[in-house]
Amino acid sequence: MSTPEPDPNRRQRLVRTRRGRLIGGVCSGLGAHFGVDPILFRIAFVGLAIFSGIGIALYLALLLLVAEEGAAHAPIYLSRSSWRSVLGALAIVVAAGIVLSAIGHGAHRGAWGFGVGLGSLALVGVLAALLWQWLRTSAVTGTDGRASADRRLLRCAAFVTAVLAWMALLAAAGAWLAGIDLQLAAWAVVVLGVLLVLGAYAGWARWLVLPGVAFALAVATIAAAHVDLHGGTGERTYRPHAFGEVRGGYELGAGRLEIDLRNVAFPAGTTRLHLRLGVGEAVVLVPKNVCVATSASIGGGYVGALENRSGGLDINWSERPVPPLGTPRLLVDGSVGLGALLVADHPVEHDWRGWGGWGEGGWFASHSHRMALGTNEACLPATGVSR
């Protein structure tokens, strides 16, 4: 009995190839399937990843849903009837994501938004740990009887994701504790160090290395930035209408602090305004007829005071312009741990998505340097700024 000749016109099943792969064999498999150079798919995936991020999601989806060459099933193998349940579950997850995103967007500067972020991180950690456990114990193997390479890759990715998520949570716990009580957090780091040293001799402390380092680094960052989280969280706006309503000092632990002084008639002479913010954005809106001097201490972030600005770490800013005789002078004395201090003559909002560049003035300033904050026109010209 002779076997039927394979139809040369029939397209082969899409598989992720073992030969010519760079990561998971997705692009080389697509290239072989469609008979084109896989470099075209690689360029497309990288382009989609850079410009919209969807390239990564698409690649991961194909990694999970397309079987590897020689393997019996894809890492996620579902029967035809199971697809409906999966699509239903996915729809619910997407809907929940949209709702959470809307809630988080509405309160992204407050404690609730912070809580949503931490909750999402914990959820990712739990899901990744469950996936890792499932991949470790379930017994889907390739035709050679061994777990396929993509399954091992996925298991490894799930493990790394779970570890990173839990390290991030521990780092957040360390940062919060250091911002509330630095003394206690510092002693906790000492205790962790002692436990690691003792555990090295006893042979049980290897698991403590990553959590210990994550916690200690977070505490060190908060200490170096002089972050003080006392004073509450959220969004606070103060809009005094008379000079008598202006407080000497304003403070907030984390969030957005806005002090709108544009309706205040300042008397001649110098008025001091102290403000302290742990993490976030502090905005002082000033009237145009006041000469504004700014003194700021920023652990890490950005300061912009009307025409002048600077960004980076350990910023000590002092700008002391001189007003003409009889013109009121406002001295803004700000202290921000991590974040931005903006002094402007019109409403502004720092675009946090612009952070991360290497623009003039430091890491965080690339976007903010293009932001117009106003002019200090009530002061005499030729005044100095020191940073």
Added chain:
Amino acid sequence: MRRPPSVTVLFTGIAVLLLGVLLVLDANGTIDLRFAYTAPVLVGAFGAVLLASGLSSRRRGRG
């Protein structure tokens, strides 16, 4: 026979302990930690841990 201590864990522990002491001194106001001093200390400690771990592996014939 008693197993030798894990050099990576030991050096990490010593680095975390020293960092903790610096943080206690900062919290007490004895020193003023800033990124300018903290960053090199952390990078140096990380390098020392990796170096000790690598040398220990080579001595055991795993490098």
